[in-house]
Amino acid sequence: FAPSSPTHADLGRLRLPAVLAPTLAIHVYTHREVHGTVGSQVTLACSFWSSEWISEDVSITWLFQPENGKDTISIFHFVKGQPYVDEVGAFKNRMEWVGDPHRKDGSIIIRNLDYTDNGTFTCDVKNPPDIGGKSTQIPSMVLSILNSALEQITSSPGLTAFPVIIVDVPVAPKGPSQKGRPFVLGAAHNTGQGLGE
Template sequence: MVPPPLAALLGSLLLCCAGLTKGVKITSAVQPMVEKAQGEKVTLPCTFTLAPEDQGPLDVEWILIPTDNQKKEQTILMYSVDRIYNDYYEAMKERVRFTNSDPKLGDGSIDILNLKSTDTGTYQCKVKKAPGVESQKIQLTVLVKPARTKCYIEGSQETGSDLILKCASQEGSPLLSYNWRKLTGTEELPATSLLNKDTGELSVKNASQEYSGTYTCVAANRVGTDECFVVLNVTPPINAAGTIAGAVIGTLLGLLLLAFLIFCCCKKRKEKKYEKEVHHDIREDVPPPKSRTSTAHSYIGSNRSSLGSMSPSNMEGYAKTPYNKVPSEDFERSSGQNPNFPPSKVAAPNLSRMGAVPVMIPAQSKDGSIV
């Protein structure tokens, strides 16, 4: 048993030693874990008090300890010798800051803006003022709200069939839970349905028309919710034979219509080709009608073939015939207008008796004009 005087002495020594080791003390409440949603802001507290015996420079340092043990610790923010250093960690540059712009007043808390899922980790606040040193850790978990949730139906929607209403979020931190509700009709899930909250599947057995309606699925986690909608329409079975027959008839009608259109196109092309050939088939050797400028020229032109066949000896008798003996125009017209008077060649002696005048026949062009 220790004598009372000695016990008092030992107590005094212990109090003295405690006073010597006492220095910086973090006063903020301990929060071992903090959960926030992605995109939000979080404040990690770190308030402290200083002891008179702490005479060294004040340093406040925040360190990120990654969840992956393979990665090393990273200083993200620091206050030292009345200066703030915030360019240590590129991933949080311009997103992390001291809550109080002058941490030496006893507030070393920090704000992290626009949280990302990669910000998840353990954050350590370390306050140093020689010879005092103290630190505190906070676990931050950044959760992603459910988003881009989709609802759909798998299986036949015919009466008596089995089907599954499915729901899934493309974004969201685990653990996600799903819940289905019916919004129309009785607003109760079918009696034959079975819900799996972890997978988001609502299985329906032996569907009936009473199950038809609008359903909604709500996906949720600790930081938010998201929902989607789907319409279930249970109908009687479709007549497969009638559907096949209708499809066959429709196909045949389509083929007939296509064949008719092809036939019409071919016929039209043939008609156009024929018209084009007829249009270009023009005779170019048809002479224009003869001109009747004078009685003598008409007579000479009509008998050119006869005079051209005469020999030079026969031409002597015609040279002596005067020009006033040229047959009259009435004779030429009457012979030309009488259908019973057939055209014939006239011999040279007959031409002389008729008073024809022998002349030189000039050359004529194709259209009958004199060259």
């Protein structure tokens, strides 16, 4: 007798083991964009999820690509429970490890920001045997100089800047001693939108 063709149910049973096969993957999460001001500090937050228990071999690496550069350099490395900060490059004496791998946190702080810090920062996490997956990036860390209270306000999330101009406009007199009154043409306007993913 000729063997019968497999039914749809048989095909489903054949495919089932492949669907249920475990896949090791590590997921890393960061903000898309971080803003800072020259001379201040900024926290580059990095959190991760692993399908495995956090092992003693967990490693966290921060990479940096300057805004107008092609090369990517390693500026921080955590391995075997010890943080190693770049002590010779542009971030020398300006970086601090504030993460905790057991809390799935790989964050760092960069102090005394300068325009040369503009660029793309990548947080890469490995937790053997869970070493698969794709790291996410902070596309850009934008630095701007804020010199006034107005600039501080209008640079906040959800605010759009409009120039504030004080103009002395003559007002039709109601009495013999009435003078012009200053008024504001524009001010900060709340767009109602926060930081997007």
